[in-house]
Amino acid sequence: MNKLQNLYEALANVEGYIYPNEIALNWDLLIVMYPYITGLVAGAFILASLNRVFDIKALRPTYEISLLTALSFMLVATMPLISHLGQPFRFYEMLITPHLTSAMAIFGFVYIWYLMVVLLLEIWFDYRYDMVIWSEQKKGFMKFFYKALTLWVSDKSPESRKTDDKIGYFITVIGIPSAFLLHGYVGFIFGSLKANPWWSSVMMPVIFLFSAMVSGIALVMFIYMVINFIRRKKNDILCLDTIAKYLFYILILDFTLESLDQIHRIYEADESFDILKLLVHGKLFFTFFIMQIGVGTIFPLAVLGFFQFKQPSEKIRKILYLIVSSAVLIGIFFMRWNVVIGGQLFSKSFYGFTSYKVDLIGGKDVWLSLLWFIIPFFILAFLLWLLPPWKKAKHVEG
Amino acid sequence: MAIKKENVSRRDFLKKSSMFAGGVVFVSLLNPFKVVYATKKPKGKGKWYGIAIDIEKCIGCGSCARACKTENNVPNEPFFFRNWVEQYTITNDEQVMVSSPNGGIDGFKQAVPDEDIYKTFFVPKMCNHCAKSPCTQVCPVGASFESPEGLALVDQNYCIGCGYCVQACPYGCRYIDPAKGVVDKCTLCYHRLQKDLDPACMMACPTGARIYGDLNDRDSAVSLFIKEYNCAVLKPQLNTDSKLYYYALSQEVH
Ligand code: SF4
Ligand code: SF4
Numbered sequence: 001m002n003k004l005q006n007l008y009e010a011l012a013n014v015e016g017y018i019y020p021n022e023i024a025l026n027w028d029l030l031i032v033m034y035p036y037i038t039g040l041v042a043g044a045f046i047l048a049s050l051n052r053v054f055d056i057k058a059l060r061p062t063y064e065i066s067l068l069t070a071l072s073f074m075l076v077a078t079m080p081l082i083s084h085l086g087q088p089f090r091f092y093e094m095l096i097t098p099h100l101t102s103a104m105a106i107f108g109f110v111y112i113w114y115l116m117v118v119l120l121l122e123i124w125f126d127y128r129y130d131m132v133i134w135s136e137q138k139k140g141f142m143k144f145f146y147k148a149l150t151l152w153v154s155d156k157s158p159e160s161r162k163t164d165d166k167i168g169y170f171i172t173v174i175g176i177p178s179a180f181l182l183h184g185y186v187g188f189i190f191g192s193l194k195a196n197p198w199w200s201s202v203m204m205p206v207i208f209l210f211s212a213m214v215s216g217i218a219l220v221m222f223i224y225m226v227i228n229f230i231r232r233k234k235n236d237i238l239c240l241d242t243i244a245k246y247l248f249y250i251l252i253l254d255f256t257l258e259s260l261d262q263i264h265r266i267y268e269a270d271e272s273f274d275i276l277k278l279l280v281h282g283k284l285f286f287t288f289f290i291m292q293i294g295v296g297t298i299f300p301l302a303v304l305g306f307f308q309f310k311q312p313s314e315k316i317r318k319i320l321y322l323i324v325s326s327a328v329l330i331g332i333f334f335m336r337w338n339v340v341i342g343g344q345l346f347s348k349s350f351y352g353f354t355s356y357k358v359d360l361i362g363g364k365d366v367w368l369s370l371l372w373f374i375i376p377f378f379i380l381a382f383l384l385w386l387l388p389p390w391k392k393a394k395h396v397e398g
Numbered sequence: 399m400a401i402k403k404e405n406v407s408r409r410d411f412l413k414k415s416s417m418f419a420g421g422v423v424f425v426s427l428l429n430p431f432k433v434v435y436a437t438k439k440p441k442g443k444g445k446w447y448g449i450a451i452d453i454e455k456c457i458g459c460g461s462c463a464r465a466c467k468t469e470n471n472v473p474n475e476p477f478f479f480r481n482w483v484e485q486y487t488i489t490n491d492e493q494v495m496v497s498s499p500n501g502g503i504d505g506f507k508q509a510v511p512d513e514d515i516y517k518t519f520f521v522p523k524m525c526n527h528c529a530k531s532p533c534t535q536v537c538p539v540g541a542s543f544e545s546p547e548g549l550a551l552v553d554q555n556y557c558i559g560c561g562y563c564v565q566a567c568p569y570g571c572r573y574i575d576p577a578k579g580v581v582d583k584c585t586l587c588y589h590r591l592q593k594d595l596d597p598a599c600m601m602a603c604p605t606g607a608r609i610y611g612d613l614n615d616r617d618s619a620v621s622l623f624i625k626e627y628n629c630a631v632l633k634p635q636l637n638t639d640s641k642l643y644y645y646a647l648s649q650e651v652h
Contacts, residue, residue, distance in 0.1 A: 003576060007477050017484075017496035019523075019570030023477045026561035026574055086559020086579030090539075093558055099540035104562050107538075194636055195532055195568035348568055349652045351496050 006359060016352020025344045025356045028365040030084040033372055035186045035208060036336045038077050042183040042209070043216015044070040045119070045175060050246065052172045058242035064126065064389030065227065066220045071119050072379040078111060079372045084365070103189045114182050118175040123387075125168040128153065129161050130392045161396040183212040190339060197272030198279070198343040203261040210254035211332050217247045218328035225322055227384070237314050240321050241307075247328070248304035255297050275350040283353060284342050287334045296331010300324045401588060403543050403553040446548045447586060448613040448641040450623045451522055453648075455607035458483055458520035460502040465602035466524075467503065469587060476500040478573045480524065480584040481599050486650060487518040494650045521644070521651050522608065524599065525550060525571040525584035526632065529639035533563040533572060533583075542581070548613075548641060549588060554580045568636050586610065613641065 010023050048066035051059035082091045098105035132154050135146035147154075184205035190196075191204025221243045228235045265273065280288055303324050311317065346353050358366055466472060466481035476499075483502030487495045487510050495510065508518065531550045534542045541557035544550055552563075557580040564572045564581060572583045587597035600608050611618035620643075623629075629643035633652065644651075 004475060007475065011476065017498070020477060020479045020482050020498055020501050021564075021570045021573040024573065026564050081560075084560075086561070086574055086581075087557065090556075090558040093539040093556065097539055099537055102536045102538040102540075102562070104536065104560065105538035189562075193532070193536070193566050195566050344565075348570055349496065351494070351652070 002359070006357070009357070010354050013355045014352060016347070017349060018347035018352045018354050019349055022344075022347050023354050025341070025354060027340055027344060028084070028356070029341075029358060029363070029369045030080040030365050030372075032333070032336045032340045033080040033369045034077075034084075035183075035190075035340070036215070036333055037073050037080065037372065037376070038186050039183055039208065039212030039215050039332065039336070040219050041070045041074045041077055041114075041216065042179040042212040043214065043218075044073070044220050045179045045216070046213050047217050047220050047243070047246070049172050049176050049179070052169060053176065056242065058238050060395075061236045061239045062220050062224050062243065064387070064392070065224055065384075066216075067119070067123050067126065068383045068387065068389075069220055069223055069376075069380055070216070071115075071123060072376040072383060074111075074115050074119055075379055076372050076375050078107075080369065081107070083368050083372070103185070103192050106185070107189075110182055110185055114178050118171060118178045122168055122171045122175060124149075125164045125171065127387050127392070128164050129156060129396075130387070132156055133393065134391075158396065165395075165397060180209055184209045190343070195348060196343050197270070198276060198346070199339065201261055201265075203257060203264075207254070207257050207261060210250060210257055211335055213250045214247065214254050214328055215332035217243060217250065218325040218332075221247065221321060222325040222329065223380070225318070225325075231390075233390075235318055237317070240318065241311075244304055244307060244321060244324075247324075248301070248308065251297065251301055251304070251328070255301065272350060275346050279342060279346045279353070283345050283355070284338055288338050288342070291334035292331050292338055295327050296334060300328050300331070401551050401553055401585065403541065403551070403556060444546055444614065445612045446614045447527060447591075447610060448548075448620050448624075448643065449524070449527070449586070450609040450620050450627075450629060450643045450645065452607045452609070452623075452627070453519055453521060453644055453646040455605045456483070456520040456522055457605055457607075458485060458502060458506050459604060460505055461602040461604060462522055462524075462599035462608060463501045463503045465598040466584070469590075469598035470582075470585075472582070473576060478575070478582070480571070480582070482523050484521045484523060484651075485518065486521060486648065488516045488648075488650060489514050490516050492516070517648075519646075519648065521647075522599075523569065523571070524642065525586075526569055526638065526640035526642040527584075527586065529641060530637060532566040532568065532636075532638060536562045536566040538562060545588070547591075549586050550583070551585055551588060552581055552583060554578065554582070557581050568633050568638065 007024055010025075014023065044066045047059065048063050048070065050056050051063045051066075082088050085091055094105055095108045098108070100106075128150060131146045131150045133156070135143055135150060135154075138146060187205035187208030190199040190208075191201050194200050221240065224243075225235055225240070265276065303320055307317065307320075312320075341356050344354070345356060460483055463479065463481050463483055466479075467474065470480055472478055472480055479501045481501075482498050484496055484498045485502070485506045485508075487508065489495070489510060497506070499506070502520070506520070508515075510518075527549050529548060531544060534544050534550055537543070538560060539556060539558055541553045542550065542563045543553065559574060559579045559581065561574055561581070564574065572581050574580070575582045587595070587599075590597055597610060600610055609620050609623050611620035613621055615621060623645070624643050627645040629645050630647045631640040631643060632647075633640075
């Protein structure tokens with residue numbers, strides 16, 4: 001058995017002392033993907049909301065893309081969690097007999113609320129009029145399909161469009177706290193475990209939230225550029241600059257909050273401090289200092305910060321935006337990694353460490369994680385084909 | 399014998415799903431300060447189990463850990479334990495060394511030369527059957543629960559194997575059974591208790607270092623022991639209300 005072999009290897013690599021049951025690291029790469037993917041959803045949605053609620057017109061070209069991206073990732077958001085279970089086919093128990101004192105039990109409900117009430121409804125109202133038009137233009141199955149998507153509502157009157165816009169606006173307003181709830185809540189799953197000093201922090205939900213925004217915004221920025229590249233269209237540079245500006249501000253906030261959490265830990269230096277210090281300087285050195293802070297935070301901050309004062313040519317900016325958004329996405333992935341894996345590398349006895357090696361070839365977790373990360377892009381491609389934002393009628397204000 | 403949680407019935411499905419539809423978040427918002435622990439100490443006559451371990455008596459023979467593995471079909475590999483023994487060695491230059499090779503089942507070797515040792519002792523570990531157990535608090539389906547006797551148990555036919563409880567236990571007392579995909583832990587040999595038999599570890603201990611019994615009964619062996627000796631629990635700062643009392647516990651032990 002491969003898994004047991006890995007455990008023996010981990011056992012051979014134990015440093016210091018670790019409770020015997022802790023050698024097996026129970027939350028693997030899939031649980032890293034879980035907050036990562038939900039974060040992308042929340043972040044992408046919040047970018048869409050910035051456009052809608054705060055009426056930031058420059059962001060308009062990414063509005064539908066953000067929503068569809070959020071939906072694509074939302075559709076698989078539970079999969080890493082479910083496929084990680086020891087008994088995946090019992091996952092529905094969480095929905096039908098939730099145990100209310102458990103943070104995890106509520107996830108299903110938060111998820112359903114967000115998917116059904118916020119995302120699907122907002123997209124539906126945004127596209128309703130266009131779907132009616134498309135259903136009239138198409139023939140055969142597609143005609144039927146669009147009709148079905150409109151739920152056989154075929155009102156095209158200007159009043160109906162105004163109503164759509166009003167309701168859409170209202171949903172966005174509800175959506176923002178919902179997105180906050182969704183991801184803040186994921187942070188709470190970790191932050192509320194007093195057994196684990198690396199996780200247990202009131203800051204956790206807030207940090208998760210801001211890092212989610214950062215990653216979602218970076219993702220939309222990246223996808224927007226890729227879509228334009230594929231469609232051979234010019235990027236709207238004003239839009240990119242505006243996204244970059246928001247990315248910059250939120251990244252500063254995120255970095256400040258995370259630093260605050262670390263400074264607090266360092267200054268307070270409670271009983272867990274020594275082991276956590278060893279952890280961060282040892283096992284997490286690469287993923288924490290190099291990837292999360294260096295690649296994912298300092299580098300993007302430096303580039304974006306520089307752009308706020310001095311703007312190089314459009315071409316250079318575009319290339320750097322592509323690089324920066326990827327760097328942020330990588331950085332946030334490692335932030336999740338440092339939380340989830342890092343929290344299990346040290347012993348709760350505070351006397352030692354275990355190790356975790358990603359088994360690139362035989363690891364089920366690696367393949368599944370990749371799968372759950374790639375599928376959303378296919379879903380997005382399908383959604384963009386079905387509901388192309390560039391073929392939409394002009395927006396009507398409610 | 400499989401452990402079955404009594405108070406969750408799937409027949410509740412319809413009732414619950416209609417009740418929860420759209421309402422759970424709302425309800426939990428209305429009720430955020432509801433005390434979240436699973437069980438209260440029963441008033442009246444019910445049993446309320448506690449355990450005491452006399453560290454001075456433990457000779458590190460590992461019989462308890464061995465007996466537990468056999469009695470409870472715990473997987474043989476050295477990563478799965480309901481019960482294990484740790485050896486602490488504190489050197490003259492104040493280094494603390496801890497080890498538990500194969501949970502102490504095969505006995506211990508002392509790697510530090512005698513003249514460098516300040517003190518050394520053994521600490522048997524097992525589930526503390528916390529009265530405010532963080533593990534049962536976090537279980538998303540309620541498969542981990544506290545029995546009315548104050549034992550933290552798992553209904554393995556119900557557990558979804560999410561591992562949340564494993565993360566929530568501050569003492570490392572839970573593991574995921576690799577063959578079953580569900581969590582497993584010490585039950586204080588619940589199946590034996592129900593037949594008025596002693597837990598396997600208690601029977602196996604040759605020195606009588608392990609005591610268990612009803613904390614509600616002031617004359618039980620465990621109550622008398624705690625009264626006589628000044629005991630401490632592990633990680634009291636976490637407020638788990640552990641019911642595993644150690645006598646002669648050094649502060650180096652976490
Ligand atoms: S020791 Fe761990 S497994 Fe046992 S009741 Fe306490 S928290 Fe739960
Ligand atoms: S592993 Fe099983 S017992 Fe533990 S929290 Fe998950 S469902 Fe509950």
